[in-house]
Amino acid sequence: MSLKKSLFAASAAALMAGGAYAADSLTIAIVNNGHMINMQKVAEAYTAETGVALNWVALEEGVLREQVTSDTATGGGQYDIINIGMQEAPIWGAAGWIEPLNFGADYDMDDILPAIRAGLSHEGTMYAAPFYGESSMVMYRKDLTDAAGVTVRDNDSWANIKGAAAAMHDPDNGVYGACLRGKPGWGDNMAFITTVVNSFGGAWFDADMRPTIDSAAWEEAINFYVDLLGNYGPPGSEGNSFNEILALYNEGKCGMWIDATIAASFLTVDGVAYAQSPNAGNPVGANWLWAWAMAVPAGSPNADAAKAFIEWATSKDYVQAVGNHPDFGWGSVPTGQRSSTYALPEFQAVAGFAAAEMAAIESAAPEATDLKPYVGVQFAAIPEFPEVGSAVAQEMAAALSGAKSVKDALAASQAAADAIMSEAGYY
């Protein structure tokens, strides 16, 4: 379906839906993500077709959450469309803070990657439409593994990963075996650490939502993490997160890096190969899942127009519009949202990481299970998680830097998490 037809269909659907579509403008709160910045230009076609002016308000991630929360809590109306992540979407959907999203048949809801769709839904209803999604995977230097005579396999054992890191580790020549997140933050070091814990069979909470950070699985996982990064990581790893490691990797200083799949599109060194995240044999897996998505706050007076825009901005036609845009091209299309994107030959031609990224996203399991009785992979989709995650993140950084023993850090983490959850009334 052409862009014009798609726009017409979206507009007609919105008109039939409520008649309130006649909005002159929409105010959209966005994170400063490359895909969202590109969308501002691509969406000029949308404004030209529909006459709906788009006001973009770019905000830092933390400020965006704060503003959207305060807007919602004070009756809304400030924004018509907001960017939210996978942590908020199910919670806010359940609370009735954001509108459920139902689009026409042309939207092809089944094309949205199932794991991403599940993570943005509550009780089967999608509350936020993804414009970009990611998982995590191993990005390693094939030239270095070949030279060291080691191999890195999909879903490798942690023991083999450690062996490969040790074999590549050559600090005298400025190469460190494994570069991993260590900077404290629930979205920083804890994103990676949680996946390691999951793969060792641990989880944040038990079925009663009591923290289980003092479990044997956590102790085994954190000891492994501290050992791996402490012995084969770059110095000062407790200060490294995505940006810092990306810079190190592109300087040729990392043998392997386990992080967001989106990193692959920023790597400039030669000889990079990809593998699915390691696993210690646990079915939960060790790869995370995250998506930035667009949602409509419940207080928006232009809800129908907002939904029509989201329907267009997260459609297959939008992917085509970016790919064919003279300023962008196929290397800039949003990934991790639709399976059809990965089938496009134009995209495959420029994205060597495409297959690995899609496999990682598809294998992530955000749903609640017996082993992990909450929604979310590297986080728990509960309002208290950022506070719990941040408190534990500090302890893990202390353990990594050697300021505390792993045992003490875990005990302090358990106590902090227990106090937060208890105060929140979970038990």
Add this chain to the structure above:
Amino acid sequence: MAIVSTNSNISRYGRPVLAWGVALLFFFPIFWMVLTSFKTDADAVKPEFLIWFTPTLDNYLNLTENYDYWRFATNSVITSVCATLFTLVVGIPAAYAMAFNPSRATKDILMWMLSTKMLPAAAVLYPMIFLAKGIGLYDTHVLVITVVSLINLPIAIWMLFTYFKEIPKDIIEAGKMDGVSTWGEVKEILIPLAWGGIASTALLIFIFCWNEAYWTVRLTTIDAATLSKLIEGNRAPEGLFFGRLSAVSTAAVGPIVVLGWFCQKQLVQGLTFGAVK
């Protein structure tokens, strides 16, 4: 003799070296920000392009192509100018009253005003948002100017009070004897005598208003958003945008740095007024 000579050498060479060292220390982040603003996002993090690189203006073009820089800048000018004027219009009479007609409560009032600066802004954020939305002022210049003025009013009154106290009370009394009205005293006597102090207060308040970020980010969406909000929006969750962020920051602080450069004499004079007697 030798000790005297050593001391003299220290004051001759040591102090300038120390002064230059401190100046360079403070200037370096600004220099680095400006330098980075001419690098691409990729070059900004590569050690091989630390000093030598191919400069680009793309980050500055991005300001107008992807962001409406001039709208943010215009709002910053409107907010800072109006808030500074408002602060002076309220602050000068208040400081005048307390300096020349003090009561037993003057000291307590001054301390109370200063204590409002100790209130954590976050504590009144939600009531402020409720209030602003309730009276339909959210994201308007009126709201931002009012809030930013009120935040800076205690500092302005304290500064003006200090300058006014330096003026002999007899001069004001003499004016009174000659039958000059209160407004006349302020206009004809006080303002001309305290002009340096008023100018430096105005400059300092203008700088505070320009740099205000907590409230301007949280009480605006589009229409009244200032350059602080533009900078805030350029902090990225993932990806490397250091070049762009540096350009946005340079463009945001540039006008105020230039203003400060031209007015540094008045600024220093005003800030040190009364410090050395």
